[in-house]
Amino acid sequence: MQPWYSTMAPAQRRTFWACFLGWVLDAMDVQFFAFVIPTLLTAWGMTKAQAGVIGTSALVSSAIGGVIAGVLADRIGRVAVLKLAILWFSLFTGLSAFTNSFHELLITRSLQGLGFGGEWAAGAILIGEVVDKRIRGRAVGTVQSGWPVGYALAALAYWSLFGLLPEHMAWRVMFLIGLLPGLLVLWMRRNIDESEAFQAAATFRKNSNSFGTFARIFAPNVLSRTLLASLMAAGALGGNYTILTWLVTYLRETQSLTVNLTTLYLGVNIFGSFCGYIGMAYLSDAIGRRWTFALSALGAALTVLAYTRLQLPMTTLLILGFPLGLFQSGIVSGMGACFTELFPAEIRASAGGFSYNFGRGIGSLVPAAVGITSASLGLAKSIGIWAALSYVLVLIVAVFLPETRNMELESHV
Numbered sequence: 001m002q003p004w005y006s007t008m009a010p011a012q013r014r015t016f017w018a019c020f021l022g023w024v025l026d027a028m029d030v031q032f033f034a035f036v037i038p039t040l041l042t043a044w045g046m047t048k049a050q051a052g053v054i055g056t057s058a059l060v061s062s063a064i065g066g067v068i069a070g071v072l073a074d075r076i077g078r079v080a081v082l083k084l085a086i087l088w089f090s091l092f093t094g095l096s097a098f099t100n101s102f103h104e105l106l107i108t109r110s111l112q113g114l115g116f117g118g119e120w121a122a123g124a125i126l127i128g129e130v131v132d133k134r135i136r137g138r139a140v141g142t143v144q145s146g147w148p149v150g151y152a153l154a155a156l157a158y159w160s161l162f163g164l165l166p167e168h169m170a171w172r173v174m175f176l177i178g179l180l181p182g183l184l185v186l187w188m189r190r191n192i193d194e195s196e197a198f199q200a201a202a203t204f205r206k207n208s209n210s211f212g213t214f215a216r217i218f219a220p221n222v223l224s225r226t227l228l229a230s231l232m233a234a235g236a237l238g239g240n241y242t243i244l245t246w247l248v249t250y251l252r253e254t255q256s257l258t259v260n261l262t263t264l265y266l267g268v269n270i271f272g273s274f275c276g277y278i279g280m281a282y283l284s285d286a287i288g289r290r291w292t293f294a295l296s297a298l299g300a301a302l303t304v305l306a307y308t309r310l311q312l313p314m315t316t317l318l319i320l321g322f323p324l325g326l327f328q329s330g331i332v333s334g335m336g337a338c339f340t341e342l343f344p345a346e347i348r349a350s351a352g353g354f355s356y357n358f359g360r361g362i363g364s365l366v367p368a369a370v371g372i373t374s375a376s377l378g379l380a381k382s383i384g385i386w387a388a389l390s391y392v393l394v395l396i397v398a399v400f401l402p403e404t405r406n407m408e409l410e411s412h413v
Contacts, residue, residue: 033096069353300331
Protein backbone atom coordinates (compact mmCIF):
# COMPACT_ATOMS: atom_id res chain seq x y z
CA MET A 1 0.00 0.00 0.00
CA GLN A 2 1.13 3.58 -0.71
CA PRO A 3 3.04 5.64 1.96
CA TRP A 4 0.06 7.94 2.57
CA TYR A 5 -1.94 4.90 3.69
CA SER A 6 0.51 4.26 6.56
CA THR A 7 -0.27 7.70 8.01
CA MET A 8 -3.87 6.68 8.75
CA ALA A 9 -4.98 5.36 12.14
CA PRO A 10 -6.50 1.83 12.32
CA ALA A 11 -10.08 3.18 12.47
CA GLN A 12 -9.41 5.32 9.39
CA ARG A 13 -8.04 2.30 7.52
CA ARG A 14 -11.13 0.24 8.34
CA THR A 15 -13.31 3.05 7.04
CA PHE A 16 -11.18 3.25 3.91
CA TRP A 17 -11.66 -0.45 3.18
CA ALA A 18 -15.39 -0.34 3.91
CA CYS A 19 -15.85 2.51 1.42
CA PHE A 20 -13.52 0.92 -1.13
CA LEU A 21 -15.21 -2.49 -1.02
CA GLY A 22 -18.65 -0.89 -1.07
CA TRP A 23 -17.72 0.90 -4.28
CA VAL A 24 -16.16 -2.25 -5.78
CA LEU A 25 -19.29 -4.28 -5.21
CA ASP A 26 -21.57 -1.46 -6.28
CA ALA A 27 -19.70 -1.22 -9.59
CA MET A 28 -19.82 -4.98 -10.09
CA ASP A 29 -23.58 -5.09 -9.63
CA VAL A 30 -24.19 -2.07 -11.86
CA GLN A 31 -21.96 -3.29 -14.69
CA PHE A 32 -23.60 -6.70 -14.98
CA PHE A 33 -26.31 -5.14 -17.15
CA ALA A 34 -23.81 -3.87 -19.75
CA PHE A 35 -22.56 -7.43 -20.24
CA VAL A 36 -26.00 -8.97 -20.73
CA ILE A 37 -27.30 -6.39 -23.24
CA PRO A 38 -26.13 -8.35 -26.33
CA THR A 39 -27.77 -11.53 -24.99
CA LEU A 40 -31.09 -9.84 -24.21
CA LEU A 41 -31.17 -8.08 -27.58
CA THR A 42 -31.37 -11.56 -29.08
CA ALA A 43 -33.24 -13.53 -26.41
CA TRP A 44 -36.01 -11.00 -25.80
CA GLY A 45 -35.92 -9.12 -29.07
CA MET A 46 -35.11 -6.04 -27.03
CA THR A 47 -34.11 -2.97 -29.03
CA LYS A 48 -31.04 -0.81 -28.40
CA ALA A 49 -33.38 2.04 -27.48
CA GLN A 50 -34.99 -0.15 -24.80
CA ALA A 51 -31.56 -1.18 -23.51
CA GLY A 52 -30.65 2.49 -23.29
CA VAL A 53 -33.87 3.21 -21.41
CA ILE A 54 -33.08 0.51 -18.82
CA GLY A 55 -29.57 1.86 -18.39
CA THR A 56 -30.83 5.41 -18.04
CA SER A 57 -33.72 4.48 -15.72
CA ALA A 58 -31.28 2.88 -13.28
CA LEU A 59 -29.14 6.01 -13.37
CA VAL A 60 -32.11 8.36 -12.95
CA SER A 61 -33.36 6.37 -9.96
CA SER A 62 -29.80 6.37 -8.59
CA ALA A 63 -29.91 10.16 -8.75
CA ILE A 64 -33.09 10.14 -6.69
CA GLY A 65 -31.62 7.60 -4.29
CA GLY A 66 -28.45 9.64 -3.92
CA VAL A 67 -30.32 12.82 -3.03
CA ILE A 68 -32.43 10.96 -0.46
CA ALA A 69 -29.37 9.20 0.93
CA GLY A 70 -27.48 12.49 1.23
CA VAL A 71 -30.23 14.04 3.33
CA LEU A 72 -30.48 10.89 5.47
CA ALA A 73 -26.70 10.77 5.90
CA ASP A 74 -26.81 14.27 7.39
CA ARG A 75 -29.60 13.14 9.76
CA ILE A 76 -28.86 9.54 10.83
CA GLY A 77 -25.22 9.13 9.83
CA ARG A 78 -22.96 8.29 6.92
CA VAL A 79 -22.29 4.72 8.07
CA ALA A 80 -25.96 3.81 8.62
CA VAL A 81 -26.92 5.00 5.14
CA LEU A 82 -23.92 3.27 3.57
CA LYS A 83 -24.98 -0.09 5.02
CA LEU A 84 -28.59 0.39 3.94
CA ALA A 85 -27.53 1.31 0.39
CA ILE A 86 -25.35 -1.80 0.02
CA LEU A 87 -28.15 -4.09 1.18
CA TRP A 88 -30.62 -2.39 -1.16
CA PHE A 89 -28.60 -2.61 -4.40
CA SER A 90 -27.60 -6.20 -3.63
CA LEU A 91 -31.20 -7.31 -3.20
CA PHE A 92 -32.52 -5.82 -6.43
CA THR A 93 -29.54 -6.96 -8.49
CA GLY A 94 -30.29 -10.50 -7.37
CA LEU A 95 -34.00 -10.12 -8.19
CA SER A 96 -33.08 -9.09 -11.74
CA ALA A 97 -32.13 -12.73 -12.35
CA PHE A 98 -35.80 -13.70 -12.23
CA THR A 99 -37.09 -11.19 -14.79
CA ASN A 100 -38.51 -12.35 -18.12
CA SER A 101 -39.26 -9.17 -20.05
CA PHE A 102 -38.11 -5.64 -20.73
CA HIS A 103 -40.65 -4.16 -18.33
CA GLU A 104 -39.78 -6.50 -15.45
CA LEU A 105 -36.06 -5.79 -15.80
CA LEU A 106 -36.82 -2.07 -16.07
CA ILE A 107 -38.48 -2.24 -12.63
CA THR A 108 -35.74 -4.20 -10.85
CA ARG A 109 -32.91 -2.16 -12.36
CA SER A 110 -34.69 1.09 -11.49
CA LEU A 111 -35.09 -0.03 -7.88
CA GLN A 112 -31.49 -1.23 -7.80
CA GLY A 113 -30.45 2.27 -8.82
CA LEU A 114 -31.79 3.78 -5.59
CA GLY A 115 -29.14 1.89 -3.60
CA PHE A 116 -26.46 2.50 -6.21
CA GLY A 117 -26.90 6.26 -5.84
CA GLY A 118 -27.05 6.09 -2.07
CA GLU A 119 -23.70 4.29 -1.78
CA TRP A 120 -21.71 7.19 -3.25
CA ALA A 121 -23.58 9.87 -1.32
CA ALA A 122 -22.68 8.25 2.00
CA GLY A 123 -19.34 6.57 1.22
CA ALA A 124 -17.51 9.39 -0.58
CA ILE A 125 -18.42 11.92 2.12
CA LEU A 126 -17.50 9.47 4.91
CA ILE A 127 -13.97 8.79 3.68
CA GLY A 128 -13.46 12.46 2.80
CA GLU A 129 -14.27 13.44 6.37
CA VAL A 130 -12.12 10.91 8.22
CA VAL A 131 -8.77 11.42 6.44
CA ASP A 132 -6.25 14.26 6.74
CA LYS A 133 -6.60 17.13 4.25
CA ARG A 134 -3.10 16.50 2.84
CA ILE A 135 -4.03 13.01 1.59
CA ARG A 136 -7.75 13.56 0.97
CA GLY A 137 -7.44 13.54 -2.82
CA ARG A 138 -5.41 10.34 -2.85
CA ALA A 139 -7.57 8.57 -0.26
CA VAL A 140 -10.90 9.43 -1.89
CA GLY A 141 -9.52 8.86 -5.39
CA THR A 142 -8.22 5.44 -4.37
CA VAL A 143 -11.66 4.57 -2.97
CA GLN A 144 -13.08 5.62 -6.34
CA SER A 145 -10.61 3.23 -8.02
CA GLY A 146 -12.81 0.48 -6.64
CA TRP A 147 -15.08 1.09 -9.64
CA PRO A 148 -12.75 -0.47 -12.26
CA VAL A 149 -12.00 -3.28 -9.80
CA GLY A 150 -15.72 -4.00 -9.61
CA TYR A 151 -15.95 -3.64 -13.39
CA ALA A 152 -13.13 -6.17 -13.71
CA LEU A 153 -14.97 -8.60 -11.43
CA ALA A 154 -18.05 -8.22 -13.63
CA ALA A 155 -15.92 -8.87 -16.72
CA LEU A 156 -14.40 -11.93 -15.06
CA ALA A 157 -17.86 -13.23 -14.21
CA TYR A 158 -18.94 -12.58 -17.81
CA TRP A 159 -15.95 -14.41 -19.26
CA SER A 160 -16.28 -17.42 -16.97
CA LEU A 161 -20.06 -17.80 -16.89
CA PHE A 162 -20.64 -17.23 -20.60
CA GLY A 163 -17.82 -19.66 -21.34
CA LEU A 164 -19.22 -22.39 -19.09
CA LEU A 165 -22.99 -21.96 -19.35
CA PRO A 166 -25.51 -21.41 -22.14
CA GLU A 167 -26.25 -17.72 -22.59
CA HIS A 168 -29.87 -18.09 -21.47
CA MET A 169 -28.61 -19.30 -18.07
CA ALA A 170 -25.37 -17.33 -17.77
CA TRP A 171 -26.97 -13.88 -17.58
CA ARG A 172 -29.30 -14.98 -14.79
CA VAL A 173 -26.43 -16.42 -12.75
CA MET A 174 -24.53 -13.14 -13.18
CA PHE A 175 -27.36 -11.21 -11.57
CA LEU A 176 -27.62 -13.76 -8.73
CA ILE A 177 -23.96 -13.13 -7.89
CA GLY A 178 -25.09 -9.57 -7.18
CA LEU A 179 -26.53 -10.73 -3.86
CA LEU A 180 -23.05 -11.31 -2.38
CA PRO A 181 -22.21 -7.65 -1.52
CA GLY A 182 -24.78 -7.78 1.27
CA LEU A 183 -22.29 -9.83 3.28
CA LEU A 184 -20.04 -6.76 3.61
CA VAL A 185 -22.61 -5.16 5.90
CA LEU A 186 -22.06 -7.90 8.50
CA TRP A 187 -18.40 -6.85 8.84
CA MET A 188 -19.25 -3.15 8.83
CA ARG A 189 -21.63 -3.51 11.79
CA ARG A 190 -18.72 -4.28 14.13
CA ASN A 191 -15.84 -2.38 12.57
CA ILE A 192 -16.92 1.02 11.22
CA ASP A 193 -17.63 4.09 13.36
CA GLU A 194 -19.33 7.34 12.44
CA SER A 195 -17.12 10.27 11.40
CA GLU A 196 -16.18 12.94 13.94
CA ALA A 197 -17.42 15.65 11.58
CA PHE A 198 -20.91 14.14 11.61
CA GLN A 199 -20.86 13.81 15.39
CA ALA A 200 -19.68 17.40 15.78
CA ALA A 201 -22.72 18.66 13.85
CA ALA A 202 -25.12 17.09 16.39
CA THR A 203 -26.20 20.48 17.77
CA PHE A 204 -27.10 21.70 14.30
CA ARG A 205 -29.23 18.59 13.66
CA LYS A 206 -31.16 19.09 16.89
CA ASN A 207 -32.07 22.62 15.86
CA SER A 208 -33.11 21.85 12.28
CA ASN A 209 -35.18 19.45 10.24
CA SER A 210 -34.33 17.53 7.08
CA PHE A 211 -36.14 20.01 4.83
CA GLY A 212 -34.29 22.93 6.39
CA THR A 213 -30.96 21.16 5.96
CA PHE A 214 -31.68 20.38 2.32
CA ALA A 215 -32.89 23.92 1.60
CA ARG A 216 -29.56 25.35 2.78
CA ILE A 217 -27.75 23.87 -0.21
CA PHE A 218 -29.57 26.53 -2.27
CA ALA A 219 -28.69 29.42 0.06
CA PRO A 220 -27.12 32.39 -1.77
CA ASN A 221 -23.64 31.73 -0.38
CA VAL A 222 -23.76 28.04 -1.39
CA LEU A 223 -25.89 28.00 -4.56
CA SER A 224 -23.09 28.70 -7.06
CA ARG A 225 -21.05 25.80 -5.70
CA THR A 226 -24.07 23.49 -5.82
CA LEU A 227 -24.69 24.41 -9.47
CA LEU A 228 -21.05 24.03 -10.52
CA ALA A 229 -20.71 20.68 -8.74
CA SER A 230 -23.94 19.46 -10.38
CA LEU A 231 -22.75 20.45 -13.86
CA MET A 232 -19.37 18.82 -13.20
CA ALA A 233 -21.09 15.56 -12.28
CA ALA A 234 -23.46 15.78 -15.27
CA GLY A 235 -20.58 16.02 -17.73
CA ALA A 236 -18.25 13.54 -16.05
CA LEU A 237 -20.90 10.88 -15.52
CA GLY A 238 -22.66 11.48 -18.83
CA GLY A 239 -19.45 10.59 -20.66
CA ASN A 240 -18.46 7.85 -18.23
CA TYR A 241 -21.81 6.06 -18.29
CA THR A 242 -21.91 6.22 -22.07
CA ILE A 243 -18.69 4.21 -22.26
CA LEU A 244 -19.68 1.87 -19.43
CA THR A 245 -23.11 1.16 -20.94
CA TRP A 246 -22.24 0.80 -24.61
CA LEU A 247 -18.61 -0.34 -24.90
CA VAL A 248 -19.43 -4.07 -24.72
CA THR A 249 -22.12 -3.75 -27.41
CA TYR A 250 -19.82 -1.56 -29.53
CA LEU A 251 -17.08 -4.21 -29.45
CA ARG A 252 -19.44 -7.15 -30.00
CA GLU A 253 -21.53 -5.64 -32.80
CA THR A 254 -19.56 -2.85 -34.48
CA GLN A 255 -16.18 -4.61 -34.25
CA SER A 256 -17.60 -8.19 -34.34
CA LEU A 257 -15.43 -9.41 -31.44
CA THR A 258 -15.94 -12.74 -29.71
CA VAL A 259 -16.58 -13.05 -25.97
CA ASN A 260 -12.87 -13.74 -25.32
CA LEU A 261 -11.64 -10.82 -27.43
CA THR A 262 -14.27 -8.49 -25.97
CA THR A 263 -13.02 -9.40 -22.50
CA LEU A 264 -9.43 -8.69 -23.56
CA TYR A 265 -10.30 -5.25 -24.96
CA LEU A 266 -12.33 -4.45 -21.86
CA GLY A 267 -9.42 -5.58 -19.69
CA VAL A 268 -7.16 -2.93 -21.24
CA ASN A 269 -9.84 -0.28 -20.77
CA ILE A 270 -10.48 -1.33 -17.18
CA PHE A 271 -6.75 -1.27 -16.35
CA GLY A 272 -6.55 2.21 -17.81
CA SER A 273 -9.54 3.21 -15.71
CA PHE A 274 -7.89 1.92 -12.54
CA CYS A 275 -4.69 3.83 -13.35
CA GLY A 276 -6.79 6.93 -14.02
CA TYR A 277 -8.40 6.82 -10.60
CA ILE A 278 -5.07 6.37 -8.82
CA GLY A 279 -2.94 8.61 -11.05
CA MET A 280 -5.36 11.52 -11.16
CA ALA A 281 -5.88 11.25 -7.39
CA TYR A 282 -2.14 11.91 -6.94
CA LEU A 283 -2.24 14.66 -9.55
CA SER A 284 -5.22 16.25 -7.80
CA ASP A 285 -3.26 16.56 -4.56
CA ALA A 286 -0.20 17.81 -6.47
CA ILE A 287 -1.56 20.45 -8.88
CA GLY A 288 -5.11 20.99 -7.65
CA ARG A 289 -8.64 19.81 -8.41
CA ARG A 290 -9.41 22.26 -11.25
CA TRP A 291 -6.35 21.53 -13.39
CA THR A 292 -6.84 17.78 -12.96
CA PHE A 293 -10.46 18.04 -14.07
CA ALA A 294 -9.51 20.12 -17.10
CA LEU A 295 -6.65 17.90 -18.27
CA SER A 296 -8.73 14.74 -17.80
CA ALA A 297 -11.70 16.18 -19.68
CA LEU A 298 -9.59 17.30 -22.63
CA GLY A 299 -7.88 13.91 -22.83
CA ALA A 300 -11.19 12.05 -22.55
CA ALA A 301 -12.87 14.05 -25.33
CA LEU A 302 -10.00 13.57 -27.77
CA THR A 303 -9.58 9.88 -26.96
CA VAL A 304 -13.23 8.89 -27.27
CA LEU A 305 -13.49 10.66 -30.63
CA ALA A 306 -10.41 8.83 -31.90
CA TYR A 307 -11.71 5.50 -30.54
CA THR A 308 -15.10 5.76 -32.20
CA ARG A 309 -14.62 7.99 -35.25
CA LEU A 310 -11.27 6.92 -36.75
CA GLN A 311 -10.88 3.74 -38.77
CA LEU A 312 -8.09 2.27 -36.67
CA PRO A 313 -6.42 -1.16 -36.82
CA MET A 314 -7.68 -3.48 -34.10
CA THR A 315 -4.28 -3.51 -32.39
CA THR A 316 -4.35 0.28 -32.16
CA LEU A 317 -7.90 0.16 -30.84
CA LEU A 318 -6.76 -2.28 -28.17
CA ILE A 319 -3.98 0.07 -27.04
CA LEU A 320 -6.23 3.12 -27.19
CA GLY A 321 -8.54 1.49 -24.67
CA PHE A 322 -5.98 2.35 -21.96
CA PRO A 323 -6.07 6.17 -22.28
CA LEU A 324 -9.82 5.97 -22.88
CA GLY A 325 -10.22 4.45 -19.43
CA LEU A 326 -7.49 6.63 -17.90
CA PHE A 327 -9.09 9.96 -18.76
CA GLN A 328 -12.76 9.04 -18.32
CA SER A 329 -12.05 7.84 -14.77
CA GLY A 330 -9.58 10.60 -14.01
CA ILE A 331 -12.42 13.12 -13.88
CA VAL A 332 -14.53 11.04 -11.49
CA SER A 333 -11.51 10.37 -9.27
CA GLY A 334 -11.34 13.93 -7.99
CA MET A 335 -15.04 14.61 -7.47
CA GLY A 336 -15.39 12.95 -4.06
CA ALA A 337 -12.61 15.01 -2.46
CA CYS A 338 -13.66 18.21 -4.22
CA PHE A 339 -17.33 17.90 -3.23
CA THR A 340 -16.36 17.14 0.37
CA GLU A 341 -14.29 20.35 0.45
CA LEU A 342 -16.87 22.54 -1.25
CA PHE A 343 -19.51 22.25 1.50
CA PRO A 344 -19.67 22.53 5.34
CA ALA A 345 -20.25 19.50 7.56
CA GLU A 346 -23.89 20.07 8.47
CA ILE A 347 -25.00 20.05 4.81
CA ARG A 348 -22.04 18.19 3.28
CA ALA A 349 -23.78 14.91 2.49
CA SER A 350 -26.98 16.69 1.38
CA ALA A 351 -25.11 19.11 -0.90
CA GLY A 352 -22.59 16.57 -2.17
CA GLY A 353 -25.27 13.92 -2.61
CA PHE A 354 -27.57 16.33 -4.45
CA SER A 355 -24.85 17.73 -6.71
CA TYR A 356 -23.42 14.35 -7.65
CA ASN A 357 -26.80 12.73 -8.14
CA PHE A 358 -28.65 15.59 -9.81
CA GLY A 359 -25.71 15.65 -12.20
CA ARG A 360 -25.96 11.88 -12.49
CA GLY A 361 -29.64 12.25 -13.39
CA ILE A 362 -28.81 14.67 -16.20
CA GLY A 363 -25.82 12.62 -17.31
CA SER A 364 -27.88 9.44 -17.28
CA LEU A 365 -29.88 10.75 -20.21
CA VAL A 366 -26.79 10.43 -22.39
CA PRO A 367 -26.72 6.58 -22.68
CA ALA A 368 -30.40 6.65 -23.69
CA ALA A 369 -29.64 9.38 -26.24
CA VAL A 370 -26.90 7.17 -27.67
CA GLY A 371 -29.34 4.28 -28.03
CA ILE A 372 -31.95 6.47 -29.70
CA THR A 373 -29.65 8.30 -32.12
CA SER A 374 -27.75 5.12 -33.03
CA ALA A 375 -30.65 4.19 -35.33
CA SER A 376 -29.83 7.12 -37.61
CA LEU A 377 -26.19 7.90 -36.86
CA GLY A 378 -24.83 4.44 -36.08
CA LEU A 379 -23.64 3.29 -32.67
CA ALA A 380 -19.99 4.36 -33.01
CA LYS A 381 -20.79 7.92 -34.11
CA SER A 382 -23.46 8.30 -31.43
CA ILE A 383 -21.09 7.20 -28.66
CA GLY A 384 -18.35 9.55 -29.85
CA ILE A 385 -20.50 12.65 -30.23
CA TRP A 386 -22.45 12.36 -26.98
CA ALA A 387 -19.45 11.40 -24.84
CA ALA A 388 -17.28 14.20 -26.26
CA LEU A 389 -19.99 16.81 -25.62
CA SER A 390 -20.20 15.61 -22.02
CA TYR A 391 -16.48 16.05 -21.51
CA VAL A 392 -16.53 19.53 -23.05
CA LEU A 393 -19.03 20.49 -20.32
CA VAL A 394 -16.53 19.31 -17.68
CA LEU A 395 -13.82 21.44 -19.27
CA ILE A 396 -16.03 24.54 -19.14
CA VAL A 397 -17.02 23.96 -15.49
CA ALA A 398 -13.38 23.49 -14.45
CA VAL A 399 -12.70 27.10 -15.49
CA PHE A 400 -15.21 28.46 -12.96
CA LEU A 401 -14.93 25.91 -10.13
CA PRO A 402 -13.23 27.16 -6.90
CA GLU A 403 -9.92 25.46 -6.11
CA THR A 404 -10.26 23.47 -2.86
CA ARG A 405 -6.99 21.54 -2.54
CA ASN A 406 -5.68 21.39 1.07
CA MET A 407 -8.81 23.12 2.36
CA GLU A 408 -9.67 22.65 6.03
CA LEU A 409 -13.15 21.16 6.45
CA GLU A 410 -15.33 23.87 7.98
CA SER A 411 -18.22 22.87 10.21
CA HIS A 412 -20.48 25.84 9.51
CA VAL A 413 -21.63 27.84 6.49
